[in-house]
Amino acid sequence: MKEKLDIAIVGATGVVGESLLELLESKELSVGKLVLLASDRSLGKVMYFKERSIKIQDVATFDFSSVNVAIFVAAADASETFxxxxxxxxxxxxxxxxxxxxNANIPLYVENISTEALGQSAHIAVADSSAAIxxxxxxxxxxxxxxxxxxxxxxxAASGAGREAVEELVKQTVHMMSGKGREDAPRELMPATLGFNVIKTDEAYDQQLASEVVRLTTIDAGSVMVSSAWVPVIYGSGFMLHLDLAEALREEQLSxxxxxxxxxxxxKEVVTPADQAAGKEQILVQLAQQHPHNAKRIALWCVADNIRKGVAANILSAVSALQG
Incomplete structure (x- = not known):
């Protein structure tokens, strides 16, 4: 019988934390004590796991020696501190x-790729959701x-920027659907109004994504370029992969x-992030096109739930591997 893990989740009240709890409840993981942590703003809130109510505790005063696994799904400044x-x-x-x-010295984990990282370090990084997918x-x-x-x-998808970004998108959508102008739509997080819009991400983020893809796939750094944009979707991201292959492949080989x-x-069906991917743990892939004059060049269209599949499933895969 697998040894039960005593687990603390830091950032439990966020979109990733909620998805993680849902998946943890559905998986056959042997969990002993489960502690849910957040900042003092969330103190007193109650969350549920397997019909048990669990009160949120303050991460600032928590004794981490009382658990053997700590999962961090909060902002980077919280991780830096705790x-x-x-x-x-x-x-x-x-x-x-x-x-x-x-930090290139910390093993970067993605399920189906990097299980060897678990035995090498007490500190494991989970890849960005887009890089993982x-x-x-x-x-x-x-x-x-x-x-x-x-x-x-x-x-x-907006959920990649957290719960506040989701709430802001919803408010903007309601605002403009009510006949009010874009110019006075509520906005605090994004550099522009995301409702009914597309916003380019910053260059540093794209370069960080590219560096993670390079680490995970071992493709030469000069041969990987990532460009991304925020779209007005709550859960589920889309990806177009333009690949130059060493040899031409038939669709049957790719599938x-x-x-x-x-x-x-x-x-081969029409798939979209919101319709087929949201709420699921699959990555759906199809051939968007094969270059008509160079069969070694292909484009793959992929969709997946950026939170559930891109982050939470990877974390639980790592937890499961820890149990052996």
Whole structure:
């Protein structure tokens, strides 16, 4: 019988924390004590796990030595403050923030790719949701042939920026659907109004995504470029992967490679992030086009739930691997 893990989740009240709890409840993981932590703003809030009510505790006063696994799904500044404390207390740390991902010395984890990271460090970084999804698809293709170049377009759902970004998008949508102007729509987080709009992300974020994809796929850094934009969708991101392959592949070869990886599924149906991906743990992939004059150049369209599949499922995969 697997040893029960005593787990603390830092950032439990956020969109990733909620999704993580839902998945944790549905998986056959042996959990002993479960502690939900957040900032003092969330004190007194109650969340539920397997019909048990659990009160949110203040991360600032929590004794990490009382658990053996600490999962961080809060902002990077919270990880910067509390990850070292958790490690000092003897916890195995799984951090989904940019604090850990940006450090090349910390193993970067994605399910189906990097299980070896778990045995090497007490501190594990979980890849950005977009990098995780893209890298799993590219890794499947690499089982058949080498990828010489990858140009990736990311259409990122608002939930990738957290609960406040989701709430802001909803308020903007209601505001404009009520006949009010875009110019006075409520906006605090994004550089422009996201409602009924598309907003380019900043260059630093795209470069960080590219660096994670390079680490996970071992493709040459000069051969990977990522460009992304925020889109007015709450859950579910879309990805267009333009790949230059070492050899031409038939669609049947691509579909076999994709379907061979757990939770990846090849489809010929019309798929969108909001309709087919949101709330699910699959990455749906299809051939968007094969270049008419160069069969080695292909475009793959992929959709997945950026929170549930892109982050929460990766975290639980890491937790499951810790149990052996």
């Amino acid at each position: 990850v070292p404390k958790a490690i000092s207390a003897g916890c195995k740390v799984i951090d989904a923030s940019s604090y850990s991902r940006s 893209v890298s799993q698809v590219m890794t499947a293709v690499q089982q058949v042939t080498q990828i010489n170049r990858a140009d990736v377009l990311v259409y990122q 076999t490679a994709i379907n061979a990886i757990a939770d990846l599924s090849w489809t």
